[in-house]
Amino acid sequence: EIVMTQSPATLSVSPGERATLSCRASESVSSNLAWYQQKPGQGPRLLIYGATTRASGIPARFSGSGSGTEFTLTISSLQSEDFAVYYCQQYNNWPLTFGGGTKVEIK
Amino acid sequence: QVQLQESGSGLVKPSETLSLTCAVSGYSISVGYYWGWIRQPPGKGLEWIGSISHDGTTYYNPSLKSRVTISVDTSKNQFSLRLNSVTAADTAVYYCARLGTINLAMLNWGQGTLVTVSS
Numbered sequence: 001e002i003v004m005t006q007s008p009a010t011l012s013v014s015p016g017e018r019a020t021l022s023c024r025a026s027e028s029v030s031s032n033l034a035w036y037q038q039k040p041g042q043g044p045r046l047l048i049y050g051a052t053t054r055a056s057g058i059p060a061r062f063s064g065s066g067s068g069t070e071f072t073l074t075i076s077s078l079q080s081e082d083f084a085v086y087y088c089q090q091y092n093n094w095p096l097t098f099g100g101g102t103k104v105e106i107k
Numbered sequence: 108q109v110q111l112q113e114s115g116s117g118l119v120k121p122s123e124t125l126s127l128t129c130a131v132s133g134y135s136i137s138v139g140y141y142w143g144w145i146r147q148p149p150g151k152g153l154e155w156i157g158s159i160s161h162d163g164t165t166y167y168n169p170s171l172k173s174r175v176t177i178s179v180d181t182s183k184n185q186f187s188l189r190l191n192s193v194t195a196a197d198t199a200v201y202y203c204a205r206l207g208t209i210n211l212a213m214l215n216w217g218q219g220t221l222v223t224v225s226s
Contacts, residue, residue: 034212043202043219049212087153091211094166096155
């Protein structure tokens, strides 16, 4: 199975600053990668699919980049509602696999 | 707007079978897409359990494959999860989700239901 590794585990950022989250795949997943946001007590919400395409209703401050094995989620200017846990997920191969998550917390 | 809602027993005894159902509204399961189950142990990350296509083709996580069955009931527009021989390690919030077809991202999620395995 493809192992997804996210870094850092925790990212401390001040409101208004940029956040950069990384996701690495153990083998190429092409552009078959999604990013999700999860807030406490809630289910995940799809942010990005196809490595770079924002899902419906997702603000433009969220952007995804990368292909192959290295991916990045960038939040250009953190808003209070963006403090959450973010997960990447590959769907290039079965079984589908998630990264361990990055918690974005207020600095 | 597609909506998903999990239901089932919140407490299961060790060695017994966990059964959950996901009711889908706003879209007919028989038309298309993949449908799946994902779980999240308390304080931990997400684990994909398995998925089923609209025509009944299933894919399971190898780590759970021997214990898992996912099925579709198109007449009720719902799909189900059965996980047998459960242990405390199966305690988690269980989510159902709609996946894309070519794009297998999880497009819509249910709110999740906590299942506790305890005697």
